[in-house]
Amino acid sequence: MRRELFHALQESCHPVAFTGAGISAPSGIPTFDMQWKGMPVRDFLSREYFSSDPLGFFELFSVMAAWRNQQPNAAHLALARLGLPVITQNVDGLHQKAGSSKVIELHGNAAMLRCRACGHSEDSRLLVGALPEELDRLVYCRVCNSLFDIDVVLYGDPLRDWEQAIAETMQADLLLVIGSSLTTYPANQLPELAEHNGARVIAINKDCERVLEDL
Template sequence: MAAMLDALRAAAHPVALTGAGISAPSGVPTFQSLWKGRPIRDFLGRSYYERDPIGFFALYCAMEAWCRAEPNAAHRALAALGVPVITQNIDGLHQKAGSKRVIELHGNLRRVFCTRCGREQNAQAFCERLRPHYAAGDDEAVRTALKCPACGGRMDTDVVLYGDAVRGLEEADALLRRCDLLAVIGTSLETYPAAALPDLARRYGARVMLENRDCLAALSDA
């Protein structure tokens, strides 16, 4: 079914809203995937980060490897069409595919930063320093590595955790005000405020197309 692709091509100001389903063909797990016998999402709360930073960053460094996944045909099709993207995903695959305007509502896995001085670090390099300490079971070395090398402050992730404020909503609202077509791809629309965006787009006058089983196949054929 090529209806979504045709509609995206024909629209004057199309926007895509994407979720985990668009990255599943690239091998990126969803937050419902299991970590230590429980869904990943159970460990992605701000309260868990505060309570057990060693446990939290063990999961984070496992998730950081998702950034080595490759974009699939759906990511590439949106990029080729130049469609601005509002995404719930944290894997960076839209940018890797070449999309120029991507609003990451839930942050991303590419950066960590110091909560004291604000210094940013590349997440891949950060996790490469941590992984040998985790493999050795050396919690004290992990605690040391979790401190900012510049000021000794605590490192945090750029991922928006449950309990944090979602980012980019004003920018997303501005996109939707101009939008004439919102293509909703790979999201169950269960998580707010992203779940409210299709209704918001409709109120602004946009047509909304929801993914069905054929839509990703259509994008993959682009």
């Protein structure tokens, strides 16, 4: 696999990476199959749930905000060193932390709390470790007291920067699909699009770190 990848990268004029949860797992970030209150976390990541139980939602979101404190691993660092544009389904910001300059975040990111009413924003890590009774206060804008929103794309929201992701994919002559099971529509359309456009597609799902390290 490493040899194949090495040659493919050497032959490519415009390689692009498309990454999913698998690349961040070695950094200690769980996938959306993780359980939360006895159910898969993905069941809580909907606009509907956010609206119906904002405090319950932010209790979960405070866990996601803590992911911002994790460190990129060898796979993130390799992509940054190779200078590959990255299209990612992840919200943890680890590609940017690794030094990648072009990162298209299809599902947004967990970095900030945003007040849609007055434009005030706060670092989401404000919520990390807060007790439920503290959350009750922290999730409201301290300027205008509106409920904060987040930049993570929830089920029921449109994808972020989708046009840009398509444009980047259309330019690629090599697409590395890393740590993504490609189960999420429509992000799973990108490899198909690349292939259709004549690009080579290589999937790396196991041992991303070891495969990409020092390439």
